[in-house]
Amino acid sequence: MEIKRPYLLFLGDVKDSLAAKTGLGIVDWRRDWCLGQYRLPGCMADAKIDDLSIAEAAEMGAKTMVIGVVNAGGVLPDHWIDSIVDAIKAGLDIASGLHMRLGDVPAIRDAAERHGARLHDVRHSTMSFATGKGTRRPGRRLLTVGTDCSVGKKYSALALEAEMRSRGMNAEFRATGQTGVFISGRGVALDAVVADFISGAAEWLTPENQPDHWDVVEGQGSLFHPSFAGVTLGLLHGAQPDAFVVCHEPTRTTMRGVGHPLPTIGQVIDLTRACGRLTNPDIRCVGICINTAALIEEDEARALLSETAEEYELPVTDPVRFGVAPIVDHLRMEFPV
Amino acid sequence: MEIKRPYLLFLGDVKDSLAAKTGLGIVDWRRDWCLGQYRLPGCMADAKIDDLSIAEAAEMGAKTMVIGVVNAGGVLPDHWIDSIVDAIKAGLDIASGLHMRLGDVPAIRDAAERHGARLHDVRHSTMSFATGKGTRRPGRRLLTVGTDCSVGKKYSALALEAEMRSRGMNAEFRATGQTGVFISGRGVALDAVVADFISGAAEWLTPENQPDHWDVVEGQGSLFHPSFAGVTLGLLHGAQPDAFVVCHEPTRTTMRGVGHPLPTIGQVIDLTRACGRLTNPDIRCVGICINTAALIEEDEARALLSETAEEYELPVTDPVRFGVAPIVDHLRMEFPV
Known part of the structure; x- marks a missing residue:
């Protein structure tokens, strides 16, 4: 299951940075896992790390070439196949977060078989999980939840892990989505698991x-x-978190991809507690992360954070702008060692 | 998607009625879809319909042989394969609710290809669904929910459909599990859908x-x-029910397969309303179905039902013992034509 490191990031010839966000996210959080980037002529994205050829990367010890791109259909462009086959021939494994499976391309499948390379399709779980049991298990867990999709749940979790580790706490990021899997080198893309096994997969992930x-x-x-609340609930039950952090984007008016209004932070706290109690009766909210990028003036951002802190009597921060120290302070108070 | 009728029920040589519960359920609810049963020597289950050979069934016009059995591993015993191949040769399609796919057995796959038979593995959805949109759509929907698994949600839905139809209402059972799919001839086994598409599949099912x-x-x-709340929530959001009925088994103390205590009926009503409101603000509970089989004395059963009716101010019945007329009465009052 583990994706071998270090990585060579393949950015192809994508037309902008957004299309390479998986690769850029890996560099943001795991700079030391990335030997370099391999870009084709015309590539408009730049992870600001060394440009390497496949031969150079292999010589320097690269173990896996990660297809660090996203695109609308999740397909693999034909003109990338040669690069992937070359990497396999050079002894690298390949990892992809595209919808299309690597092994469905005959040239890639054949090369992998011939050279003993592993193909990681992180969007497709090949594992069998048990159904969730809901039994309490030792160890502590923190889950990031959100008022919507794409409001910084992954970023907040990674920032919390980094802050906790910097204080000597025994903290480990657990990935539940494709970019997160590359960043942690393991994990499971929960949205790709068969519905019956969502909470079971979350239990497996947080043993x-x-x-x-x-x-x-x-x-x-x-x-x-x-669209996705079933996945959210199965993850909540399976992870049985002791603590959760609510993530929010204050300028959004309707939920991503649908016309529904955003819930309030308070509604998310209440329903998360009401449902989470099933597998962890002591579940509690320990903080709120707000993405204030749209508030250019720092004063304005700080005002929003302190208003929200007062309303909910919880530490509130923007993890990108101000870090997550206040939340970790509060967490240590709530869960003394 | 539609499973062609009439059916020949294959009961194999199962050792008791429980192992044939899928087949027996089909006969209970769709007697007129079943031409007969085909049993191997030693079969201890009996659907109380005509025993037919495959040749007889084919001659009488059977369109699909349904593997009407369940077993622990969901595997297909080797000594059933010949019967399945014979049915294919006689021109029948095959439908199975076993975990193991029919097409994974080479003899079955080859015969199906040669004779143009369709293989329905209702546990495995071959369909692609869109993600749920949560948009309101015309038509009314009633969903059965439960305090636990296996408390009569399918039975109650079928009983409600039958009662509503007997009053000339335009009602249609929508199957979300394997036995239900055989009983309705279509539907989708929701627990086998990829997690991201639970609510989307439920929307597709109830257009x-x-x-x-x-x-x-x-x-x-x-x-x-x-274990399964994620599926339940995705179904609730996708079905966007106007009305729901709570099903309950009063003698059960812990939830099926896990050690958790059962919630109260009131808790289920409250959380179903709280969550269901997201895609249908007018969602309401219209009745409660209680399985009183464990209460031998009819007086005792009636006392429990009327106590519960008083507590929740809703019609409460045992659908098997007393029918669902009170719930349909209430439904028509709440939703006048």
Whole structure:
């Protein structure tokens, strides 16, 4: 299951940075796992790390070439296949978050078989999970939840892991989406698991652990999102978090991809507690992360954060702008070692 | 998608009635779709319909042989394969609710290809669904929900469909589990859908319809079941029910397969309303179905039902013992044509 490191990031010839966001996210959070980037002529994205050829990367010890791009249909352009086959021939494994499976391309499948390379399609789980049991297990867990999709749940979880580790806490990021899997080198894309096994997969991902160990679990969707709330609930039940952090984007008026209004932060806290109690009666909210990027003036951003802190009597921060220290302070108070 | 009728029920050589419960359920609810049963020597189950050979059934016009059995591993015993191949050769399609796919057995796959037979593995959806949109659509929908798994949600939905139809209402059972799919001839086993598409599959299953048309949707799991609540929530959001009926088994103390205590009926009503409101602000509970089989004395059963009716101010019945007329009465009052 583990994706071998270090990585060579393949950015292809994508037309902008957004199309390479998976690769750029890996560099943001795991700079030292990335030996370099391999770009085709015309590539408009730049992860600001060394440009390497496949031969150079292989010589320097690269173990996996990660297809660090996203595109609308999730398909693999034909003119990338040669590069992938070359990487396999050079001894690298390949990891992809595209919808299309690597092994469905005959040239890639054949090369992988011939050279013993592993093909990781992180969007497709090849694992079998048990159904969730809901039994309490040792170790502590923190889950990020959201008022919507794409409001910073992965970013917040990674920032929390980094802050907790910097204080010597035993914290481990647990990935539940494709970019997160590359960043942690393991994990499971929960949205690709068969429905019956959502909470079972979340239990597998956050197993029994030391009493002082924190799994910091990347949330998915929102309990209030009509497309994905089932995944959110299964993850909540399976992760049985002791603590959760609500993530929010204050300028959004309707939920991503649908016409529904955003819930309030308070509604998310209440429903997360009401549902989470099923597998962890002591579940509690320990903070709120707000993306204030749209508020250019820092004063304005700080005002919003302190208003929200007062309303909910919780630490509130923008993890990108101000870090997550206040939340970790509060977490340590709520869960003394 | 439609499974062609009439059916020949294949009961194999199962050792008791429980192992043939899928087949027996089809006969209970769709007697006229079943031409007969085909049993191997030693079969201990009996659907109490004509025993037919494959040749007899084919001659009488059978279109599909349904593997009407369940077993622990979901595997197909080797000594059933010949019967299945014979049915294909006689011109029948095959439908199975086993975990193992029919097409994974080379002899079955080859015979099906040669004779143009369709293989229905109702546990495995071959369909691609869109993600749920949560948009309101015309037509009315009723969903059965439960305090647990296996508390009569399918039975109640079928009983409600039958009662509504007997009153000339435009009602249609919508199957979300394998037995239900055989009983309705279509539907989707929701627990086998990829997690991202649960609510989308539920929307597909209960499409836009006439204003007076009722989809009577078979519920799955329970919002309080730690293994399956994600499926339950995705179904609730996708079906966007106007009305729901809570199903309950009063003697059960812990939830099926796990150690969690059962929620109260009131908790299920409250959480179903709280979550269902997202895609249907007017969602309401229209009745409660209680399985009173464990209460031998009819007086005792009636006492429990009337106590519960008083507590929740809703019609309460045992659909097997007393029918669902009171719930349909109430439904018509709440939703006048």
